[in-house]
Amino acid sequence: MTDVLRLEGISKRFGGVVAVEEFSLTQGRDAITGIIGPNGAGKTTVFNLATGVYPLDSGRVFFGDREITRLPPHRRTDLGIARTFQNIRLFRNLDVLDNLKVAHDMKVRYTLWEEMLRLPRVRREERKIHEQALHYLDYLQLTRYAEARPANLPYGIQRRLELARALMTEPRLLLLDEPAAGLNPQEVRTLMDTIRKVREDHRLSVIVVEHHMELIMNICSHIHVLDFGKKIAEGRPEEIKKNEAVLQAYLGDEG
Amino acid sequence: MFWLKVLEITSLYTILVLGIYLMTGLTGLFSLGQGGFVSIGAYTAAIAFVRFGFPFPLALVAAVAMGAVLGLLIGIPTLRLRRDYFLLVTFGFGEMIRAALLYLSQLTGGAMGMAGMPRRAGLPLILVSIAVITFITYSLKRSRFGRKCVAIRDDELAASIMGVNVFAQKIMVFVISSAITAYGGALYAFNILFIEPNLFNWLESGKLIIITFVGGLNSIAGVIAASAIYYSFGEFFRFIDVWRDVLLALVVILVIIFRPGGLFQGLELLPRRLKAQRKVR
Amino acid sequence: MNWNVLLQQLVNGLSLGGVYALMAVGFGLIFNVLKFSNFSHGAVVTLSAYFGFWVSRYVLSSFIPTLLATAVVGGFIAVGIERLIFRPIRRRGYPVTMLIVNSITAAMLVQQFFAVLLGADYYTYPEFIRETAIHLGSITVSKIYLLMLGISAAVLLGLSYVIRKTRIGIAIRAVSTDISTPSLMGVNVDFVVSVAFFFSGILGGVTGYLLGMSFSVDPFVGSLILKGIIAAIIGGMGSLGGGVIAGILLGAAESLLIAEIGAALTPIVIYAAIILLLLVRPQGIAGRITDVKA
Numbered sequence: 001m002t003d004v005l006r007l008e009g010i011s012k013r014f015g016g017v018v019a020v021e022e023f024s025l026t027q028g029r030d031a032i033t034g035i036i037g038p039n040g041a042g043k044t045t046v047f048n049l050a051t052g053v054y055p056l057d058s059g060r061v062f063f064g065d066r067e068i069t070r071l072p073p074h075r076r077t078d079l080g081i082a083r084t085f086q087n088i089r090l091f092r093n094l095d096v097l098d099n100l101k102v103a104h105d106m107k108v109r110y111t112l113w114e115e116m117l118r119l120p121r122v123r124r125e126e127r128k129i130h131e132q133a134l135h136y137l138d139y140l141q142l143t144r145y146a147e148a149r150p151a152n153l154p155y156g157i158q159r160r161l162e163l164a165r166a167l168m169t170e171p172r173l174l175l176l177d178e179p180a181a182g183l184n185p186q187e188v189r190t191l192m193d194t195i196r197k198v199r200e201d202h203r204l205s206v207i208v209v210e211h212h213m214e215l216i217m218n219i220c221s222h223i224h225v226l227d228f229g230k231k232i233a234e235g236r237p238e239e240i241k242k243n244e245a246v247l248q249a250y251l252g253d254e255g
Numbered sequence: 256m257f258w259l260k261v262l263e264i265t266s267l268y269t270i271l272v273l274g275i276y277l278m279t280g281l282t283g284l285f286s287l288g289q290g291g292f293v294s295i296g297a298y299t300a301a302i303a304f305v306r307f308g309f310p311f312p313l314a315l316v317a318a319v320a321m322g323a324v325l326g327l328l329i330g331i332p333t334l335r336l337r338r339d340y341f342l343l344v345t346f347g348f349g350e351m352i353r354a355a356l357l358y359l360s361q362l363t364g365g366a367m368g369m370a371g372m373p374r375r376a377g378l379p380l381i382l383v384s385i386a387v388i389t390f391i392t393y394s395l396k397r398s399r400f401g402r403k404c405v406a407i408r409d410d411e412l413a414a415s416i417m418g419v420n421v422f423a424q425k426i427m428v429f430v431i432s433s434a435i436t437a438y439g440g441a442l443y444a445f446n447i448l449f450i451e452p453n454l455f456n457w458l459e460s461g462k463l464i465i466i467t468f469v470g471g472l473n474s475i476a477g478v479i480a481a482s483a484i485y486y487s488f489g490e491f492f493r494f495i496d497v498w499r500d501v502l503l504a505l506v507v508i509l510v511i512i513f514r515p516g517g518l519f520q521g522l523e524l525l526p527r528r529l530k531a532q533r534k535v536r
Numbered sequence: 537m538n539w540n541v542l543l544q545q546l547v548n549g550l551s552l553g554g555v556y557a558l559m560a561v562g563f564g565l566i567f568n569v570l571k572f573s574n575f576s577h578g579a580v581v582t583l584s585a586y587f588g589f590w591v592s593r594y595v596l597s598s599f600i601p602t603l604l605a606t607a608v609v610g611g612f613i614a615v616g617i618e619r620l621i622f623r624p625i626r627r628r629g630y631p632v633t634m635l636i637v638n639s640i641t642a643a644m645l646v647q648q649f650f651a652v653l654l655g656a657d658y659y660t661y662p663e664f665i666r667e668t669a670i671h672l673g674s675i676t677v678s679k680i681y682l683l684m685l686g687i688s689a690a691v692l693l694g695l696s697y698v699i700r701k702t703r704i705g706i707a708i709r710a711v712s713t714d715i716s717t718p719s720l721m722g723v724n725v726d727f728v729v730s731v732a733f734f735f736s737g738i739l740g741g742v743t744g745y746l747l748g749m750s751f752s753v754d755p756f757v758g759s760l761i762l763k764g765i766i767a768a769i770i771g772g773m774g775s776l777g778g779g780v781i782a783g784i785l786l787g788a789a790e791s792l793l794i795a796e797i798g799a800a801l802t803p804i805v806i807y808a809a810i811i812l813l814l815l816v817r818p819q820g821i822a823g824r825i826t827d828v829k830a
Contacts, residue, residue, distance in 0.1 A: 333811065343573075347810055348807065354800060358804070458644060461640050461644060465640065501649050504642070504644050507638070507641045512624045512625060
């Protein structure tokens with residue numbers, strides 16, 4: 001059975017700074033994997049490289065059997081990679097429902113001409129997408145925010161919305177970039193349950209980039225540790241907790 | 256009748272404003288070269304009719320086709336550029352068209368302009384055109400097309416991650432806008448009956464953008480209203496015609512500072528929508 | 537091909553290029569600091585041209601003082617625009633597009649206002665230097681063109697020195713890199729922005745004066761700003777040195793092309809060339825592509 005995602009020795013520099021160096025990762029179908037590391041270690045850059053935001057300097061990316069190294073972001077999403085952002089990037093000028101609908105638009109089935117004339121098929125498809133959006137809002141208990149503007153909503157709600165929007169793309173792989181940032185302990189616990197539930201209900205593979213140790217240790221079965229762009233450790237949570245190199249990276253030189 | 260004339264002129268220009276609504280209002284693309292497309296539409300239709308004997312409807316079709324094709328040709332190299340660059344390159348395009356029209360004087364009459372078009376674009380045609388264009392614009396805004404445009408305007412990166420083919424969408428918007436604008440130019444030729452290369456310069460193109468902002472980026476009705484007010488104002492008060500632009504500029508500056516959603520802030524004239532808006536407030 | 541004529545055109549083109557370079561830098565300065573395209577720079581140029589005319593006709597007609605006065609006034613006008621039109625937008629945290637739109641509007645405001653006020657008359661500057669020419673070898677160079685070239689060079693060199701060596705110059709460069717960090721270091725960002733505008737206004741003032749001097753003063757003089765902006769792009773936005781080079785090249789190219797293929801065809805060729813260049817190299821001559829941080 002092929003892995004969902006495979007990163008082979010990917011590297012990226014920005015000007016003189018090495019952001020990611022020779023990073024490799026294999027993600028299985030039902031796995032929940034974590035990527036941790038101190039600030040600036042390159043974790044978000046790995047996501048950006050995997051989703052095609054930046055071109056690689058070297059290395060290859062595979063999704064299932066297919067090499068996607070040169071594929072632009074929207075094509076990768078079409079294949080089934082979804083992602084949330086560290087700084088929430090919801091569309092400010094669209095209401096919540098529309099925010100979700102955009103993520104599904106690539107699967108909608110009417111043509112531009114039909115759209116211009118607002119033919120019956122357009123109305124049908126729009127109703128379908130409307131219901132789909134409501135479905136995901138309901139699933140994450142966000143229904144009452146349907147017509148609100150994202151900017152007016154509490155931070156925790158916005159984070160859930162990003163998740164709902166990612167789900168609308170009908171992914172096979174979900175990349176979560178610091179989903180717990182800015183959440184209080186109660187919210188973090190809810191988040192953990194939500195991630196588990198989402199993964200089970202949709203048979204997703206999940207990779208989480210995080211700082212929040214409790215979250216990572218609790219839900220991930222496998223963890224990669226980055227420091228200054230290089231992988232310094234990899235393994236199960238118990239192993240990582242005791243790993244010398246990891247401790248040093250986080251705590252600095254401890255004599 | 257005076258009023259009818261005012262209505263005609265106002266409607267003609269409103270078509271042009273609508274032409275850029277999808278591009279500038281929804282998608283956030285600024286073009287200072289729309290004048291080029293107006294001229295292309297006007298001259299294509301005029302030349303097709305006067306010099307090549309096309310029947311009038313076919314001349315209109317030719318104008319639209321020309322606008323669309325040129326939109327494609329210009330869009331492909333330039334829509335990958337950043338917003339500022341795009342703005343200036345389109346300015347260059349507008350100037351290029353103007354220079355070309357002056358140069359090809361055999362075909363276009365050069366600086367003397369072109370006349371001899373019969374008055375085929377009267378009020379009924381113009382009004383029907385506005386209605387159709389408004390319908391099309393509104394349909395697009397409401398569905399997938401509009402959502403993608405706004406998403407691109409708000410955050411191109413997030414849009415592409417959500418599956419939007421940003422470049423393709425921009426091309427589509429630009430081509431549609433160019434086609435509509437060219438159509439407006441063609442109507443102009445057959446209504447005003449005289450066209451010349453300096454017809455629609457970059458400042459006029461800039462005005463279209465500004466009116467769109469004043470009307471409100473999220474409101475087609477607002478944009479039409481703003482356009483109607485501005486252009487009819489100029490007709491009613493011919494003697495302060497020149498001050499009109501100064502006034503417009505002042506209004507725009509104030510609107511942008513104090514009411515950045517535009518004067519009509521996202522209001523759309525549909526009963527269902529109005530109710531929803533009152534709720535959100 | 538008559539080399540003498542060609543060389544002559546080249547020299548003329550260089551002086552025009554100097555003015556374009558001034559405009560490119562005036563525009564590019566604001567682009568670096570506030571990261572937006574300031575179309576109102578054209579208004580500064582126009583206003584300065586008028587002021588220069590007024591001063592030299594009615595107050596004092598010697599060259600250097602009027603030039604200096606115009607430059608300074610240009611600086612203040614730019615700062616005025618910044619305070620009145622751009623700062624309220626920045627304060628309220630609106631997206632950059634609003635700044636651009638308002639800058640276009642301001643340009644339009646000024647242009648229309650003067651068009652109304654002063655009508656279609658145009659004014660000419662008094663003659664500062666007798667229209668004599670210098671002979672360099674086989675070329676005849678108009679003194680005025682040489683003067684323009686000299687002044688442009690002097691101003692640009694002076695600016696370069698200020699940016700590189702003085703404290704305020706360093707502050708400007710710091711703010712260009714990151715608009716929030718310098719304030720944490722005790723730098724008054726608003727003040728630095730105003731100074732940057734002042735410098736760009738000085739450049740605009742000199743530009744307006746030179747344009748007024750070599751052509752004539754009318755409300756549309758500032759529209760030439762657009763050529764300067766194009767020079768800024770070709771040079772690579774964000775690189776002031778590139779803007780200078782591009783401005784000079786643009787001036788030279790224009791001059792040569794006009795001589796060869798005529799004034800009607802020249803704009804077409806130039807704009808087509810620019811579009812092609814940007815296709816191949818979207819960052820311009822000297823700019824760098826920066827990846828957006830996700």
